[in-house]
Amino acid sequence: MASTGYGAIETRIVEYKGHNGDTVSGFLARPADGKPHPGVIVISEIFGLVNHVRELAFKFAGNGYVALAPDLFHREGPGMPEEIAAKVREQGGVPDARAIGDLEGTAAYLKRMRSCTGKLGVIGYCSGGRQVVLFACNTKSLSAAVTCYGGRVVMAADQLTPRMPKAPIDMIPNLSCPLLCLSGAEDQNPSPAMVEQLRQALEQNHKTFEVKSYEGAGHAFFADYRPSYRQAAAVDGWQRVFAWYGKHLA
Secondary structure (H helix, E strand, C coil): CEEECCEEEEEEEEEEECHHHCEEEEEEEEECCCCCEEEEEEECCCCCCCHHHHHHHHHHHHCCCEEEEECCCHHHCCCCHHHHHHHHHHCCCCCHHHHHHHHHHHHHHHHHCCCEEEEEEEEEECHHHHHHHHHHCCCCCCCEEEEECCCCCCCCHHHCCCCCCCCHHHHHHHCCCCEEEEEECCCCCCCHHHHHHHHHHHHHCCCCEEEEEECCCCCCCCCCCCCCCCHHHHHHHHHHHHHHHHHHCC
16 A cells, blocks of 8 residues: 555555456556545556556556556466567467457456446557457446557458457447547557548447547657657546546546
8 A cells, every 4th residue: 555645545466357267467556545436447558567557557546446457468477578568469469359358357356346336447558449449349347438549440351360350440339338539640550540430430330439639649649658758648638538537437
């Protein structure tokens, strides 16, 4: 437990059942006030459950959410995060079916917690942004979702693989909750054209959504530990994230 400007925050590693009943782990951060709060699933970039992702979970906890960042690379470990992430990339990414199962297990764990109201949101970055759309289209457990520069939401036929057999954009008719999409206008994956395709799919399927693209920002503009960080876009993005959750998870 740590005492900060946020108030007391409890953090710990937890284990629960994921895809096919496998045991997976995650980093949990929650307010230590004994009150129930909405939950947020925090999905990492392709680098896995590194310190930056734990800091994101801590930030959500400090703003009144029970945050759980699942280790979707759990089966590829143990080892250094960089080595595990490289192994996942070499294999072609986390299989979509496995990601959905692990994220459903994450949602179920949060819903069982006394400190969680049962209202759940999800947020993800880069590959995690893709998994946000994937999961939100294959679950009924969410009340809000935020995808941040999710690559390969839009996929050409020759990009499909046994691990990723269907583009998330083609699943939009099944989207189960409001979706906020944040991207950089200088990004190439997703490019502005891909973001526009997603916007059109959301509109055509009469979904509740908001799309915001930031001029002067590219991929990973939220990542304050990397040269890609763009302060103005990140500050505005955080305001939009918390407003979105405030509206849909209250």
